[in-house]
Amino acid sequence: MLRVFRCVLLAGTTALLTVAAAAEEAPDKSGFTLFNPTPTDLLRGFSTDRPNKSSSPYTVDAGHWQIESDLFNVARDSANGTATRQITSVAPTVKLGLTNDSDLEVVVPTYAWISTKSGGASTTVRGWTDVQARVKVNLFGNDDGDYALAIVPYVKFPSGDTGISNKKYEYGAYAPFGIKLDDQWSLVLMVQGDSLVSSADPNKRRFNAQTFANFSYAASDTVTLSLEYYTQHKFGDHASTVQTADFAVAWNLGDDLQLDAAWYAPLNKAAPNFNAYVGISKRF
Template sequence: MPDLSRLAAPILGLAAFLVAECSADAADAPAGTSAPDKSGYTLFNPTPDALMRAFEPERPAKASNPFTVDAGHFQIETDLFNYTHTNSLDAGNQFYETADPTLKLGVTNWMDVEVNFNAYQNSLTHSNLTGALLANGHGFGDTIFKVKVNAFGNDGGAVALGFIPYIKVPSAAPGLGNGVVEGGLIAPLQINLPQDFSLVLQTEFDALKDANDSRRHANFVNLASLTHPLSFISKDLSVTVEFYSAVGTDSATPAVYTFDAGLAYLITPNLQLDVGANFGLTKASPDVNVYTGVSARF
């Protein structure tokens, strides 16, 4: 297993350097640029449209972001189609999903609640030696509940931090899920860099079921995600590239490392289309995952 401390140290060091640099830039910024006071807006007293923050879907790629949905507003983000191919020495798996909507509702100016429904899925596993079907599952997947809390940077500034506790409820059809409750905590840090670059450094802790028994193990996710608009094509088109790692303490659950890339196009200020692909960097990682999706805010 890779040494997690060696992975975390450069990420944390980079984050500290960038936060310091961005804080210095903010200190030199002209006065009078403070964000309006939106603390009084709630689910039952919605934020006026004129005061809503810029539309910030978490799609594409895997990174979350620290920004909550404005109080009293609703957001949906979903795959339209998602395909993953995974190949090991003994078996190959093909996984299809037609939709996995995440519904988000702004409760206060600093918190939203979210639920992710994994809609129709189909998983097929074949033997690489004989071609025989080893496993087949189809139907609806698990359901994930989240609460996102923004610590700072929701309405401006060079740096923003969020915390996202989540719990997965087993609702999957046979052959698709492991049938147990799992959960964890996600912490995305977003840093706005010069030249319109945006960097997300994210760490995550999960409590997951072991592969071969009913015990639980710790899983650690770290990723770095960089986004930039492709202004030479369109100011509304942006590209994201990302490095992702998931390393657990269960010896029967191999680590996953991927390189991810995605394009997002903002059709209107509240509607975005995206397409992306994730590529496995190790034999234990999925070979390729391709998807397309849509995000909308109301």
């Protein structure tokens, strides 16, 4: 009987130590808000939605803010005898931590140049893009564990210039699911649904579905490489499914600063011929 008691006591002590260790690894941060910021020593690791098409399931800590931006972005495409090139410069997304598990994100307009060549004639349109606002809510795994899930509803406002903007509200939501496979490899799976204006008839809307599968590899303490498979299907516009393979590299220059570059390779004729960019992210 004494031996059984000792075993129970040992098991209970071990369980308490395990719980205490877990509590030490993942402190309670639920009380931090925009007006009661998370202390610097409790900030989670620097996480950005760049440089991939898919997003991170992690939010910005409460009371802190973050800027993620293209520095230069160029895309080219050709179809049915028409060639299009689009260039944008600084395109910041500003994020503000509202609570420990939610943040507000605003995509600030950028200036765009779109040139089109068709039948020997060329035109160029210049102007500002639309504003987009979204809220990211982490459902679990924000501070600990090997799995994390978030949901992100968004609205695009028709604030851009004519020729750049379609002058219509568009909205949708996406859900990134992150998996830490080991100390170097991670996987993000994401689905997105959008209500967009039809390109064939601006008075009608269509459903747009996107899927993402991203493998990331921490090549060193500062460099991360990633490969992403992306698909997009526009229902109702008789458009073919777009498929791309996206290559990216991110370089951390400290705990709160990242440089990155990405290149999207088309996997079928429906995908743009070329898209590449470089960018920067900073947490404050």
